[in-house]
Amino acid sequence: MVPSIAACQKSSLYLNEHVTSLQGPPASFFIHYWGGKPRHRGNTPHAHSFFEICYVADGVGTYIHNGITYPLRQGTLYCSKPNSSHHIESDSGMLLLFVAFDIIQEASDPEVVEMFDRLNRFHHLFIADTEQSAAVLTWKALIDYCSGEKIDYPKVAEKLAHSLLLTSLSMFSRYGGSVTAENGTESIYSGALKEAKDYIMSNLSHKLTIKELAQEIHLSERQLSRLLSEQLGLTFPSWIRNERIKRAAYLLVYTDINIEDISSEVGFETVHYFSKVFADLMNITPAKFRKAVRSNELDFSLLHRYLQAAVNRSLS
Missing domain, CATH: 1.10.10.60 (Homeodomain-like)
Known part of the structure; x- marks a missing residue:
């Protein structure tokens, strides 16, 4: 089920205010921002110093990463790597969910830090057809929980957010690098x-x-x-x-x-x-x-x- 625009916007407000630091094990993260942008038609080429995971909840478009074009459609999960030039384009607009973050190395297990280093060497972090994946189902549960009338247990939101990052990164490590992944x-x-x-x-x-x-x-x-x-x-x-x-x-x-x-x-x-x-x-x-x-x-x-x-x- 596609999250409603209202739920995406309300959950983003809560997450950006209350879920900005996620503690391990096995890894801790600093969150730069959360977002749920409806009718996203694109942006200009840019780069940033952190990872940004994006999920196409609805619509179609293209993702241009270091000059190579990738097709975006509902169910696509991708991640922009630090310092990589990228942007998106969409004629009809997409409902795009995103979270930008850094790993806190000193508070994370060495094998997770190594996984991040490996992911940064992949040519791309891009997976199609992830609608029923643990990562996307967790993301939808996070939106649903954080868009409710009352957040009874803030720790639940943190646990869901933490699980979202870990399951997404695990997927990219296994499949997202595709033909350039170490294995x-x-x-x-x-x-x-x-x-x-x-x-x-x-x-x-x-x-x-x-x-x-x-x-x-x-x-x-x-x-x-x-x-x-x-x-x-x-x-x-x-x-x-x-x-x-x-x-x-x-x-x-x-x-x-x-x-x-x-x-x-x-x-x-x-x-x-x-x-x-x-x-x-x-x-x-x-x-x-x-x-x-x-x-x-x-x-x-x-x-x-x-x-x-x-x-x-x-x-x-």
């Missing part, structure tokens, strides 16, 4: 390989060599090759190929960029070669993959696990 074997990256991956993801459109990458992270080519073999079971060319295809899959799902431009953005010289490599790894062509996801033949929430399984097949 499985990637979670055992050494510091050097994490640094290498960050460099790769920033330079996928360029030709990458093991010599260049080794120099960037201050290792010899032999040391880097050994790290890849021991920790990931990959050669340098296969690692680069996998990262290019993962990035391409994310662009196919979450943007309207045409396939030829995607092939160029992830570093392929021709769209024909890109399509061949994609199909070899994913067992489906780029065009059919995009169509399958958008027609719900491939569930958004299972996308990341689908991608990882495809990559694992390539290693066997």
Whole structure:
């Protein structure tokens, strides 16, 4: 059920006055603001120093993050990262719920602080079709509770708000980063390989060599090759190929960029070669993959696990 405009506005007033600090465990947060904006038609490009989770309660639009466009519709949950340029656009207007916050590191468990650091390295934090997720159901319960005639138990609002942030962040950690998230074997990256991956993801459109990458992270080519073999079971060319295809899959799902431009953005010289490599790894062509996801033949929430399984097949 879509929250009423009156409930969104009334709950925002209460939350901004009374729910500005959330204490753990396992994490504590400082809240910059809460909001429930009806008929939101968009804003100008901007950036801020904190995380901002947004939920599209009604309507359609687009979210533009670092130059890439994502479709927004009812049920979309996304998060703007610190210092990232972003804005939204909507012709008809959307009912948008949002909360902006920082984690209080000294009052949070180390693993949660590490999760925040990992989320900040994701290319995007964007999940479609979250209507029945724990995060969204908690958000709706929070609005309902805080828009009542009387708030009998303020601690209930705090607990709901705390649960909202934790469940949302957990979802983004599992699914929101999609094809760039660390998982499985990637979670055992050494510091050097994490640094290498960050460099790769920033330079996928360029030709990458093991010599260049080794120099960037201050290792010899032999040391880097050994790290890849021991920790990931990959050669340098296969690692680069996998990262290019993962990035391409994310662009196919979450943007309207045409396939030829995607092939160029992830570093392929021709769209024909890109399509061949994609199909070899994913067992489906780029065009059919995009169509399958958008027609719900491939569930958004299972996308990341689908991608990882495809990559694992390539290693066997």
